[in-house]
Amino acid sequence: MAEGVILELHRSSPNYAKLVDEMVRMERKIFPKNESLSRTFDQELGKNNSGLLYYGVNDEVAGYVMYSCPSSLSSSITKLAVKEKYRRLGYGEALLRAAIGKCRARSIHRISLHVDPSRTPAVNLYRKLGFRIDSLIERYYSSNRDAYRMYLEFDIDK
Numbered sequence: 001m002a003e004g005v006i007l008e009l010h011r012s013s014p015n016y017a018k019l020v021d022e023m024v025r026m027e028r029k030i031f032p033k034n035e036s037l038s039r040t041f042d043q044e045l046g047k048n049n050s051g052l053l054y055y056g057v058n059d060e061v062a063g064y065v066m067y068s069c070p071s072s073l074s075s076s077i078t079k080l081a082v083k084e085k086y087r088r089l090g091y092g093e094a095l096l097r098a099a100i101g102k103c104r105a106r107s108i109h110r111i112s113l114h115v116d117p118s119r120t121p122a123v124n125l126y127r128k129l130g131f132r133i134d135s136l137i138e139r140y141y142s143s144n145r146d147a148y149r150m151y152l153e154f155d156i157d158k
């Protein structure tokens with residue numbers, strides 16, 4: 001069972017530099033170079049329409065989710081990661097639910113994302129929360145790595 005607290009990261013957050021440093025190290029460890037935001041993490045966070053939620057557990061980052069709302073109609077999940085030792089405890093699901101909640105609060109009715117089809121835990125998690133596969137985009141990440149484009153739609157009246 002996930003413990004701790006989900007917080008939104010802002011440039012004005014206490015310990016901003018330390019937290020970003022921790023997430024950059026996670027990026028390097030978890031994602032291959034061409035998928036990693038480690039070199040542009042701070043820039044991504046500075047973008048007007050981006051947001052980042054992280055799970056703080058015992059003064060440590062258990063996981064984080066980055067999302068972006070470039071228009072009033074659609075948004076995207078740009079990154080989701082949980083530290084290995086905290087996996088299968090519900091942190092990923094809680095983070096994704098929280099990010100979906102943030103997007104819904106902006107009256108957005110479609111969230112999309114890209115995921116490598118071989119990332120079974122992530123694909124299962126997205127499906128569990130209602131995302132559907134839209135298409136397979138060949139060579140999205142690199143010459144031999146494709147991506148599923150997935151989306152979740154809401155009825156904006158609900």
Ligand SMILES: CC(C)(COP(=O)(O)OP(=O)(O)OC[C@H]1O[C@@H](n2cnc3c(N)ncnc32)[C@H](O)[C@@H]1OP(=O)(O)O)[C@@H](O)C(=O)NCCC(=O)NCCS
Binds near residue numbers: 115126
């Ligand atoms: C994907 C990821 C974020 C899941 O985080 P997590 O905290 O372990 O996930 P949860 O414990 O919240 O699990 C929620 C659901 O995800 C799916 N899932 C998680 N781990 C799984 C696994 N090892 N195998 C199959 N399904 C899995 C299941 O549907 C699970 O629901 P269930 O518990 O009812 O079966 C984590 O595995 C991760 O960081 N992976 C590497 C990075 C990545 O692939 N990111 C996504 C692409 S950007």
